[in-house]
Amino acid sequence: MGNKNISMAVIRRLPKYYRYLADLLAKDIQRISSKELSEIIGFTASQIRQDLNNFGGFGQQGYGYNVEALHKEIGKILGLDRNYNAILVGAGNLGQALTNYTGFKNAGFDIKAVFDANPKMIGLKLRDYEIMDSDEMEKYIVDNAVDIAILCIPKNGAQEVADKLVKLGIKGIWNFAPIDLEVPNDVIVESVNLTESLFTLSYLMKEGTEI
Amino acid sequence: MGNKNISMAVIRRLPKYYRYLADLLAKDIQRISSKELSEIIGFTASQIRQDLNNFGGFGQQGYGYNVEALHKEIGKILGLDRNYNAILVGAGNLGQALTNYTGFKNAGFDIKAVFDANPKMIGLKLRDYEIMDSDEMEKYIVDNAVDIAILCIPKNGAQEVADKLVKLGIKGIWNFAPIDLEVPNDVIVESVNLTESLFTLSYLMKEGTEI
Numbered sequence: 001m002g003n004k005n006i007s008m009a010v011i012r013r014l015p016k017y018y019r020y021l022a023d024l025l026a027k028d029i030q031r032i033s034s035k036e037l038s039e040i041i042g043f044t045a046s047q048i049r050q051d052l053n054n055f056g057g058f059g060q061q062g063y064g065y066n067v068e069a070l071h072k073e074i075g076k077i078l079g080l081d082r083n084y085n086a087i088l089v090g091a092g093n094l095g096q097a098l099t100n101y102t103g104f105k106n107a108g109f110d111i112k113a114v115f116d117a118n119p120k121m122i123g124l125k126l127r128d129y130e131i132m133d134s135d136e137m138e139k140y141i142v143d144n145a146v147d148i149a150i151l152c153i154p155k156n157g158a159q160e161v162a163d164k165l166v167k168l169g170i171k172g173i174w175n176f177a178p179i180d181l182e183v184p185n186d187v188i189v190e191s192v193n194l195t196e197s198l199f200t201l202s203y204l205m206k207e208g209t210e211i
Numbered sequence: 212m213g214n215k216n217i218s219m220a221v222i223r224r225l226p227k228y229y230r231y232l233a234d235l236l237a238k239d240i241q242r243i244s245s246k247e248l249s250e251i252i253g254f255t256a257s258q259i260r261q262d263l264n265n266f267g268g269f270g271q272q273g274y275g276y277n278v279e280a281l282h283k284e285i286g287k288i289l290g291l292d293r294n295y296n297a298i299l300v301g302a303g304n305l306g307q308a309l310t311n312y313t314g315f316k317n318a319g320f321d322i323k324a325v326f327d328a329n330p331k332m333i334g335l336k337l338r339d340y341e342i343m344d345s346d347e348m349e350k351y352i353v354d355n356a357v358d359i360a361i362l363c364i365p366k367n368g369a370q371e372v373a374d375k376l377v378k379l380g381i382k383g384i385w386n387f388a389p390i391d392l393e394v395p396n397d398v399i400v401e402s403v404n405l406t407e408s409l410f411t412l413s414y415l416m417k418e419g420t421e422i
Contacts, residue, residue: 078410199291205399
């Protein structure tokens with residue numbers, strides 16, 4: 001695809017557009033100007049036009065945006081016009097929470113198997129899953145089409161698991177381990193570091209103002 | 212404090228510095244040059260110097276950084292030289308996972324009470340907590356010193372809860388509800404939107420390269 005020069009800041013705004021457009025659709029709103037969209041979403045109208053121009057515009061002078069069409073297009077840009085098979089590694093508290101959350105499946109991200117290294121966890125039922133032994137992960141990936149691995153494991157061992165996943169051809173890792181994984185360029189790691197988010201909150205509270 | 216003009220990008224890198232410096236301390240490494248730090252952390256040495264200069268530098272020509280002192284200073288900058296009393300609202304899967312994670316308490320963020328609106332949840336034990344009725348939240352906040360509220364509730368109702376929290380003087384909200392909360396300027400909201408993170412992953416996978 002040809003979007004290599006889109007900045008990460010723009011990319012991180014796209015899911016937000018997608019969410020607001022879904023809200024508008026749910027309210028049966030058919031079209032919206034960039035000014036109105038700006039009032040709802042909190043970006044300037046010029047920012048919105050600039051952002052969307054990166055992907056070809058979509059707006060029509062004097063008409064604004066067709067909400068349904070724009071929602072669909074942004075979904076396509078985000079890669080949401082297909083389904084993803086995921087596995088989850090690490091069935092601790094957070095892993096269980098993610099497995100139990102049905103919103104991901106509704107968005108096309110389907111957790112197909114859950115692995116844990118703790119013998120006490122293996123074989124336990126978690127929603128529709130029987131937790132599998134992490135030692136079986138490699139065989140599972142060989143035998144099944146897996147697009148994304150969700151890592152909910154501690155820092156220690158996370159790089160080793162990532163190395164295995166990469167070797168088996170996994171191209172997307174959603175990483176909750178508090179470590180910056182090293183992977184080849186063609187593998188995407190998207191990390192969620194909750195502690196870093198919490199420390200950002202305390203920093204901003206200390207400064208006493210939102211930025 | 213005087214750091215109002217620090218960009219959000221710099222701020223979001225601070226917890227990462229803090230984490231890497233803690234790793235170095237754990238390995239008993241006393242000092243490090245910005246070049247060495249750069250190799251570990253993956254930012255350029257000039258970026259590191261620039262970032263830290265925002266807060267007064269800390270490095271000494273020809274010596275580099277004193278790891279322990281820098282770790283401590285960044286901790287102070289992040290507001291980690293004090294403790295925070297938190298309450299958690301919404302004891303579903305994610306709320307339970309956050310409550311059960313001991314790392315936050317170790318970092319000075321102590322969840323003191325857990326609330327839920329679901330009658331089936333109220334009174335249940337969650338770690339050391341008996342889940343309290345959300346209707347008691349306001350009284351609890353009046354009677355106890357609460358710094359931070361962690362919102363693990365659905366989108367609907369989240370703004371209403373935030374409004375209550377603001378009214379009661381809460382200055383920090385760690386928000387996991389998929390909604391952009393509207394709060395006065397002196398209240399900080401730090402949001403974690405897992406679905407947006409997942410959509411960023413799928414976007415980057417579609418583009419086939421890390422940015």
